Amino acid sequence: MSQLDPSTMSRRQQLVETYRMTKQTDPTIGLWVGGSFVVGAVIGALLFWLLPAGGVLGVVFAVIGAVLFGVLAALLVFSRRAQKAAYTRIEGQPGAAAAALNMLRRGWTVTPAVGFNKSQDVVHRVVGPPGVVLVGEGTSPARVRGLLATERTKHQRVLPDTPITELVAGNGEGEVPLPKLVSKVSRMKREVRPGEITDILNRLKALDSTRGTLPMPKGPMPTNMKGMRQNLRGR
Template sequence: MAKAPKVTDPDKMSRRQQFVQTYRMAKKTDRRIGLWILGSFLVAAAVGFVLFSILPGQGWIGLVIAIVGALMFGTLTALIVFGRRAQKAAYGQMDGQPGAAAAALRMLKRGWKTDPAIAFNRQQDVVHRVVGPPGIVLIGEGNANRLRPLLAGEKRKHERVASDIPIHELVCGNEPGQVPLGKLARTVTKLGRQVKPAQMTDVLNRLKALDANRSALPLPKGPVPTSMRGMRQNMKGR
């Protein structure tokens, strides 16, 4: 009997392994990602070489400075292009799959607390929750009509324990009035700053009491990419 392939936790991978895994994942849907990375490196390296050639320095010293500058410019630009195209490819693969919104919310930085699938129904429509500077953000994922009462019920529950905290509602999807998957994390961060860091601990403690009465729900299984955290680390070169 064949053994199942071993899955490596992205957090335990080296930086090089994360790059390789992210590149392979992106290559499945973005066939030209390699050409984009190479092209951006060459163009930026040429610009960097010209710019650093203008700096004072003659002979081999000036040449070395120009080459180093070209490599720096080229590498930085290639990393930016790689990160953006890999992120776009990952969102394209996840879009429409159960749990995609929860995976996209992993792109949020420190200062945010994400709780996936705090509410659900039999049709696998789910509500995720994010707590951060804007307050409490309830994010629905699934059928819009079925999500409406689900979100309304969750909002009432949260208002009972955190009436003084702003509560926002979003629906992840591609229909009018919904937030596309690729813009979800950015939309959440643009909701403003209405809760001070000192209030966060109090809010989270109140929500623990609310969540204590919930039944646990594992996220629906599906081919959702698991390298989003590694990708976020790769994109720090931006």
């Protein structure tokens, strides 16, 4: 079944769809969300009960605190479990790193598969405040690093003064695990100003126009990460 577009769904539909997708990977999601609501409600009720109000007003405040803290705790736990489940669903699939990088917020431009070889090793490109970040993924770290070196050389020809960083997505030594990839990229040191990013993107258009059409890896390219984020944020 094709994934629904979050922008065409109501808030309730978004939450239901996200819950359904998460439950496929995390069958205990209901227990986690329900338990967190109860714990949050108890904490909220106790905190609001301590407010300087007694009688009926104190009970009302306690109920309000229970609902507020319960819902907040449930949403926080749901968000974390849903994101973890989304990474689990796509990890190991061709293009998983590109799907994860689409979780980056505004100010970042992600271009999947700017480099590719017959062994299905792929290099994706991220342009943002740190400059250019090349992210490689594949079954052989040595091949991936070789492909990254090739792409770095190509990019340096058109961007000689732009910082270029290479990362390998994976669970091996010196690699960045998929769930930590977005955090790793977004926390990198800011090296270029917003105005310079526009110039970088224009220069890269010339480079990309000379590549032709790259053959994509066999199998589906996972793209549900961004939809998952939109579902959780109601966008």
